[in-house]
């Protein structure tokens with residue numbers, strides 16, 4: 001990818017982030033601290049899509065920086081992908097919350113919130129044009145595959161995602177963290193299965209013509 005193309009994508013993402021930050025289509029646009037647009041490599045082959053920002057993400061304005069984020073980083077590292085090489089975002093850019101006493105608690109995004117935010121997500125997908133999309137958890141999967149999607153039965157296989165991009169669904173890292181004992185081991189095994197498919201698809205998608213060229217002259221320079 002040329003430097004000019006990278007810069008152009010970066011500029012488009014910055015502009016779109018500003019547009020998304022001005023959005024108040026949902027109530028959560030008023031209760032959030034920050035609009036968590038997304039971050040990562042604008043030329044990433046892999047785009048990871050979670051459900052919505054939690055408390056830490058809302059405070060810092062960055063996706064997946066809490067406990068679930070740490071596990072996501074480990075999951076990506078397991079398939080040799082540093083976080084910086086991936087683009088990470090969510091189905092909704094504002095933190096979905098409900099009030100408990102004086103405190104705001106996290107909740108999954110409502111379908112109408114995901115629908116309101118969908119144009120922002122679609123723009124991100126259009127700009128980044130990833131080779132593969134990895135959806136984390138049922139809400140993210142339902143955004144693309146419809147409300148009947150059952151993560152326990154339908155994850156771990158390839159779907160045709162937006163713009164025909166291969167889409168894989170796996171368990172959300174926060175769900176993995178909520179499991180204990182053998183259940184956690186089982187869930188981790190399933191996530192690993194899905195991640196290996198993602199790695200293979202990414203390798204397949206990187207055609208030899210796109211692999212970085214190494215000049216012989218450099219290799220044998222003395």
Ligand code: URA
Nearest residue numbers: 050051052053063064
């Ligand atoms: N969970 C999500 O789905 N997204 C985040 O950014 C953080 C936690």
